[in-house]
């Protein structure tokens with residue numbers, strides 16, 4: 001029997017990431033090749049015509065799995081009955097704007113979209129926030145949608161995770177699928193900590209630690225970290241636009257692994273509500289290593305943390321605490 005379609009909301013769907021993401025979802029990249037979907041696309045009034053153009057292209061692409069498209073500027077219509085919400089829409093930082101002004105715009109967007117999701121989404125809707133500041137937008141969404149379980153609200157750090165896998169794969173000239181268990185700790189910002197202390201490479205002689213195979217701690221503790229942290233800026237410099245296809249692909253990876261599960265022995269990075277694991281203050285949305293099973297994530301526990309890691313994990317937590325305070329100051 002054919003499966004019931006999953007309703008997927010993409011906000012900011014007329015934007016760059018949206019344009020890369022919706023065809024991936026319609027092709028089965030997010031939920032698999034036998035799972036029908038209905039796309040709900042939301043954007044704001046100035047982008048309504050462009051949004052309609054995206055809808056026309058989705059029709060023209062004749063995707064077998066795509067069972068319907070809702071394209072709207074009405075947040076209630078967009079959120080109604082959605083099972084998964086990918087929040088890409090937000091207010092970008094423009095030249096000359098203060099951090100507080102950008103935060104304030106996004107706080108008000110995420111506050112109102114939280115209420116719409118809470119009232120109109122399907123029960124147990126899973127939420128992924130992509131728009132920056134991703135961790136703090138997700139935190140605001142959680143605060144203003146108290147009836148959505150906090151475990152259902154996450155933010156995207158999978159792009160950073162995938163970037164770390166990519167850098168190790170290039171360095172060792174191995175295929176990226178042979179590299180696993182890197183970790184992104186903390187904020188999706190330049191304070192994030194890409195950690196390879198537990199990462200391994202699949203070799204004909206079994207799994208080997210990345211540190212051993214790279215054999216260059218200076219590179220791993222220096223250039224590797226800054227390359228991953230600054231990769232977004234490097235893409236903007238090269239493309240004159242921010243990363244879109246890799247962000248869309250990472251959003252699909254995030255939801256797919258969350259819904260369908262992570263492979264045995266493999267973890268991924270997700271921004272989730274901290275429960276105090278690894279002495280990360282509770283009450284922040286912080287990126288941790290997680291495994292997923294039966295639609296639920298759990299933080300990988302008891303990894304040994306060295307002194308350098310501790311410092312970097314604390315620094316990114318500190319930045320998130322400051323962002324949280326700034327976001328709250330915008331509410332009053």
Ligand SMILES: NC(=O)c1ccc[n+]([C@@H]2O[C@H](COP(=O)([O-])OP(=O)(O)OC[C@H]3O[C@@H](n4cnc5c(N)ncnc54)[C@H](O)[C@@H]3O)[C@@H](O)[C@H]2O)c1
Pocket residue numbers: 011012013014015016017018042043044047088089090091092109129130131132133134156157159160188242243244247
């Ligand atoms: N977490 C990550 O890894 C990651 C990676 C890349 C980009 N991003 C962030 O993702 C966001 C989107 O990036 P993009 O390149 O697609 O930007 P974009 O400017 O091309 O698209 C954003 C879209 O959001 C829409 N929008 C604005 N306010 C909205 C609202 N209130 N409701 C619905 N839609 C709204 C805009 O009209 C626009 O179409 C940005 O915040 C960017 O910084 C995050």
